[in-house]
Amino acid sequence: xDKKRDLLLQLNIVRKPNTNLVILRAVLSETYTRIDFGYVxxxxxxxxxxxxxxxxxxxxxxSSEAIYKLTxxxxxxxxxxxxxxxxxxxxxxxxxxxxxxPKRSCKIDLIEVEHPEDTDFNYYGIIIDLNNAExxxxx
Amino acid sequence: MPINKNAYRRYxxxxxxxxxxxxxxxxxxxxxxxxxxxxxxxxxxxxxxKDIAVMKKMPPDGFDAPIKFNRTKLGYEYxxxxxxxxxxxxxxxxxxxxxxxxDVISSIGGSRVSEKFTHAIEKVLSNxxxxxxxxxxxxxxxxxxxxxxxxxxxxxLLYSAxxxxxxxxxxxYSYSRREFKALIVHPVLLKEFNNHWYVIGFSEAHQALRTxxxxxxxxxxxxxxxxxxxxxxxxxxxxxxxxGVYPLRDGKRERVTLHVNPMITNxxxxxxxxxxxxxxxxxxxxxxITFEVIPSMEFVSLILSYGKQIRVVEPAHLAETVEKYK
Numbered sequence: 001x002d003k004k005r006d007l008l009l010q011l012n013i014v015r016k017p018n019t020n021l022v023i024l025r026a027v028l029s030e031t032y033t034r035i036d037f038g039y040v041x042x043x044x045x046x047x048x049x050x051x052x053x054x055x056x057x058x059x060x061x062x063s064s065e066a067i068y069k070l071t072x073x074x075x076x077x078x079x080x081x082x083x084x085x086x087x088x089x090x091x092x093x094x095x096x097x098x099x100x101x102p103k104r105s106c107k108i109d110l111i112e113v114e115h116p117e118d119t120d121f122n123y124y125g126i127i128i129d130l131n132n133a134e135x136x137x138x139x
Numbered sequence: 140m141p142i143n144k145n146a147y148r149r150y151x152x153x154x155x156x157x158x159x160x161x162x163x164x165x166x167x168x169x170x171x172x173x174x175x176x177x178x179x180x181x182x183x184x185x186x187x188x189k190d191i192a193v194m195k196k197m198p199p200d201g202f203d204a205p206i207k208f209n210r211t212k213l214g215y216e217y218x219x220x221x222x223x224x225x226x227x228x229x230x231x232x233x234x235x236x237x238x239x240x241x242d243v244i245s246s247i248g249g250s251r252v253s254e255k256f257t258h259a260i261e262k263v264l265s266n267x268x269x270x271x272x273x274x275x276x277x278x279x280x281x282x283x284x285x286x287x288x289x290x291x292x293x294x295x296l297l298y299s300a301x302x303x304x305x306x307x308x309x310x311x312y313s314y315s316r317r318e319f320k321a322l323i324v325h326p327v328l329l330k331e332f333n334n335h336w337y338v339i340g341f342s343e344a345h346q347a348l349r350t351x352x353x354x355x356x357x358x359x360x361x362x363x364x365x366x367x368x369x370x371x372x373x374x375x376x377x378x379x380x381x382x383g384v385y386p387l388r389d390g391k392r393e394r395v396t397l398h399v400n401p402m403i404t405n406x407x408x409x410x411x412x413x414x415x416x417x418x419x420x421x422x423x424x425x426x427x428i429t430f431e432v433i434p435s436m437e438f439v440s441l442i443l444s445y446g447k448q449i450r451v452v453e454p455a456h457l458a459e460t461v462e463k464y465k
Contacts, residue, residue, distance in 0.1 A: 008308055008360055010321040024310050027360075036310060036358060038319025074451040091312055093319070093357045134308060134323070134362040 003030050007103065007133040013126060018042075018118055023110075023126060024093075027136065033059060033068060033098045035110065037076075037121075039088040048085030051092065052077050053121065054112045059098045062107040062125075068099040105130045145180075149190050150202070152177045157206065157217050164214025191215070194224065241398045288335065290353030297338050297359065301326045304366040307340075310357040311448045320344065324351065324367040325367040327374055332384050332437065339377070348377050350384050380411045382430070383437020387460060395438075396452040401449045412441065427452070439464060 015021045020040040027034040041048030048056040055078040059068040075094035077083050083092070101108065110123040152173050156165040165173075170187045174180065194204040205218040301309050306325045312318070326340035327348075335352060342349040348369060380392045399407060401424030408418055408426075415431040432438070434457045442449050442461050451458035 008362060009324065010308065012321050022319045024319055025308065025358075036321070038310060038312065040317050040319070089317070091317065091319070093310055093312070095358070134364055136308075137305065137361040137363055 003103065004138040006030075006138065007130065008136050009128060009130075009133050011126065013024050013123070015121075015123060023122060023123060026126070026128060028103050028128070028133070029100060031100060032071065033101045035059075035096045035098070037094050037096070039092045039094070041088050041092075042086045045088070048088040048090045050082040050083045050084045052079045052094065053094075054079050057096065057098075057110065057112045057121070059101055060109050060111065061101055062109075063102075063104075068101050071097045071099060073097070101128075103130065146190060146193070148178055149174055149187070150194055150224055153187065153190060154204075157215060158223060162396065164209055164216055166211035166214045169214070288354055290356050291336065293353060293359050294329070294336065296361065297353070297356075298329060300359075300361055301328060301338075301340075303433055304368070305361045306364045306366055306393055307359045308362050309351075309359040311351055312355045312357065314355065322351075323362070323364070325351070325369070327369055328378075330378070330384070335384075337384050340376070341369050343367075348373065352384075352450065362420065380431075381433040381435050382441070383435040385436045387431045387435055387439070388456065390433050392431055392433050393454055395432055395434060395454065395457060397430075397442070398450045398452055399426045399427045399428055399445075400448040401425050403445055434460075 009026045009028075011023045011025055013023040015023070020042050023097075024037045024038050025034075025036040025037060027036075027065075039051055053070070053073050053076050055070060057070040060066070061068075073094065073096050075092070086091075106128050108128055109124045110126065112120065112122050113120040116122040151220075153170055155177075156162070156169055156173050159165070162169065167184050168186060171182060171184065174182050174187070191204075191206055193201045195201060195206055197203050202224040204224060205214055205222055207218050208214070209216050215262070219361070297307065299305070304325070306323055308321065308323050311320050311322050313320070323338040323343045325343075326338050328339045330337045330339055330350070335354070337350045337352050337358065339348060339350050341347070381390070402423060402427045404420070406420070407428055413430050413432050417429045418425045419429075421427065434454075439457070439460055442451065443464055451461050
């Protein structure tokens, strides 16, 4: 596997029990791992409520004890800042960048909070299958 | 020695004078007046004499311009009437035609094409604009457009992908289903309808041609993958049968019949809204208009925009949809 290639995986994984957060894609690069998300506001909160991401979020794989820290976020504020929606019909696309995980097939967990509630953005067992990865054409 | 900018601007004015069919054989007074008018500077006959001498030199110092003083007419001329220092001879009619085209392109290009294209157009036109820049630019053509729509920043990337046949991964958000999805699309065409841009391509998830509004396309990434070609015949069929962009129901072409009141019949008679449109006039000025078309949300919007002046005769499902949105 050429380490310099950026690999893209289409994931489309809906989180449960709250199905309004979707992991859409993962990009495995030499310098970062990017996870793309889509969030759809619901009727549960007034004017759609708000979202934020914990700056302590990280990834871990099932193949080692290593953790891969969040390095920056695009289109979503890091706590204590919040993004407040204007209506319960709003929608939002955002990306999180982590330290690069190894480029091999594995399962990863996204941990925002160690002991999460339903509203926290934790995901477990995300399958990274490099057989289904596409290579991104760099500019 | 490189030609300095001021001299080059004078050469262009002298060249324009020599190519002006309405005032042939310009003399020194004409050159001086034209330079003053076009460039807003005073110059001397000696400078113009030197300019003419340089223009007559071989490239790269000059233009090998066939300038000669005609003793009979007491003025200067190009002995080759098709000569121009631009290499391509443009007469005043050509320049007017280009300027008309520029107006149209600039008017559309303001919002609908990328900055890159606008820049290229400006470069192409820079030569001829020199001849016209004295007059304040006045807008003559206005088109209806909304600039800076969401997703328009992806126009260049998607255009290149269509041209070079490169599959694209992007995040799509469906307004109607309120749902995100990562998709891989093999794009073939960018389409504009009612001031909105769409990308049309073969969607791997749908295994068919699909249309995606640019405003719902996020983070497009070109990928290395074998391009799924769609035959031009299928693309034409897809584009021509539907009015607008998003087909209703199963997207099948069918006969649509509308009854139109006299107040708006003329609009449909003046301009077909779809190639299949046929108008059968009634004796009171009303009309029955038929289409062989795939009904779409845009078609429903059009019908609704005329209020009670249009009634859907068939098909029943279209009549129901129109009623639902009233």
